[in-house]
Ligand SMILES: Nc1ncnc2c1ncn2[C@@H]1O[C@H](COP(=O)(O)OP(=O)(O)O)[C@@H](O)[C@H]1O
């Protein structure tokens with residue numbers, strides 16, 4: 001087996017980064033200390049033996065002094081596949097993924113990305129290698145949308161993500177997104193799309209047809225459709241991508257004339273409008289969680305997904321109901337419930353919904369079909385702000401880089417939109433079609449990554465953060481103490497310009513309180529279980545580690561310092577502030 005690898009130096013050697021990320025992830029291993037050498041371009045080409053074998057030869061030579069292996073010379077740097085322990089002793093004690101580790105080593109603490117990235121998985125990204133490429137590219141959460149694909153397919157994706165985490169040390173969380181009781185078209189009888197031309201008459205019907213469908217006929221999934229619509233109503237496909245006017249009703253069939261031509265896609269969402277407002281007739285009475293959704297939720301609980309995102313939430317009640325359902329069924333495991341804000345009712349009841357949930361999503365796709373488009377940006381701003389105040393993670397979703405479904409580069413307007421979400425300091429950004437079925441999923445993810453890092457750096461340097469009043473969210477005195485500790489620790493971290501905040505947290509709560517303060521430095525969150533570690537991966541600025549620790553903070557700190565030092569992730573003299581949810585104190589110290 002022969003590998004062709006290329007390396008190039010970055011501004012902060014000693015660690016080199018791979019120019020083109022290959023399918024496997026790597027950690028970096030210097031043969032000797034590099035920084036004394038000139039930072040020149042260095043290329044190792046065509047290693048003629050297996051890479052695993054090459055790395056083990058280097059490792060066997062202890063500190064890798066000169067000439068460890070015949071084809072490596074003193075100042076070469078080799079990439080070690082991340083499943084090969086790069087420092088066997090220390091690797092046992094602490095779990096962090098190789099990409100984060102390499103990023104910390106290469107760029108230093110300050111430059112790590114704070115905004116988390118979610119990718120919707122679909123046909124373009126469901127292969128193991130494709131999932132791995134996304135994880136290497138910075139995916140923190142993989143989303144599966146239950147509107148699409150079969151149960152078998154979802155099961156396969158979940159298993160692949162779990163295997164990726166186990167084999168490669170990632171902590172990619174899984175978010176299951178329910179279908180909800182939305183009205184949508186059928187699957188077009190298997191066609192990838194259908195073109196509706198101006199003036200054409202199409203039939204929308206709740207009847208069951210065989211395949212192929214009769215010409216210009218669309219199935220609708222909601223039985224009450226023909227009763228709810230009236231002649232003269234406007235029918236919007238996907239929030240206005242294609243428009244029709246209802247001209248005649250014949251039993252279960254609704255005849256419509258196309259007024260805005262366009263491409264109809266399988267299972268596209270349908271809304272109808274009368275006199276300029278969204279019509280909410282019997283469809284408004286549909287349950288938020290349909291019977292199909294309950295089956296999907298049972299499946300999600302059985303598979304141990306990390307988040308369930310609930311579509312078209314109208315009130316806090318449904319969230320409370322789902323949370324108690326999950327608590328009764330998945331003892332021990334703790335699935336977080338995310339409320340998707342995508343309807344008029346969810347905006348009306350925003351505070352109570354968010355308070356009941358473990359997080360929220362600004363689902364701009366459907367939201368833009370329910371309220372006038374020009375109101376979407378202010379709704380986004382308000383949702384992000386309320387979530388931050390109530391200490392709930394918030395995701396900005398839909399059409400962030402829509403043009404990248406087809407093109408390898410985003411529009412300037414899309415970059416500006418992503419920048420604004422980062423500037424608002426949302427916890428996470430989400431890709432939908434860009435990663436599910438687009439042509440350039442890795443490039444789209446890379447754009448989110450680079451824009452996030454750039455905007456975060458800019459706002460930190462300019463110190464232009466909007467000061468936000470963070471109300472007391474604790475329900476007990478102990479909670480209030482934790483909050484005060486986090487607010488003070490974050491403020492101290494900014495004023496003292498510390499390198500990192502450390503938080504030791506069993507449930508993750510203390511880490512979320514620190515994240516809420518959006519401090520200038522990254523937050524190393526140490527937690528004892530892999531499930532909490534995955535869940536923390538949705539929250540702004542948290543670098544989650546799994547680490548066994550005790551109630552003795554001094555020994556925890558010593559253990560952490562030695563493990564992280566052995567991995568080259570921190571060094572003597574670094575200034576850190578540590579807090580924990582076991583001991584109500586703030587410690588400021590230099591790494592010994
Ligand atoms: N599991 C899947 N199988 C097939 N196609 C999918 C899947 N998930 C997503 N897609 C495709 O990606 C598009 C964008 O995904 P998403 O925004 O989650 O769904 P929707 O467009 O239904 O809101 C979908 O319209 C669909 O074409």
Ligand SMILES: C=C(OP(=O)(O)O)C(=O)O
Pocket residue numbers: 145147177311342362363364365366367397398432
């Ligand atoms: C994220 C959204 O939901 P879905 O993709 O499931 O329609 C949205 O509507 O923006």
Ligand SMILES: [K+]
Pocket residue numbers: 145146147177178179180311
């Ligand atoms: K959905």
Ligand SMILES: [Mg+2]
Pocket residue numbers: 311342363365366
């Ligand atoms: Mg939606």
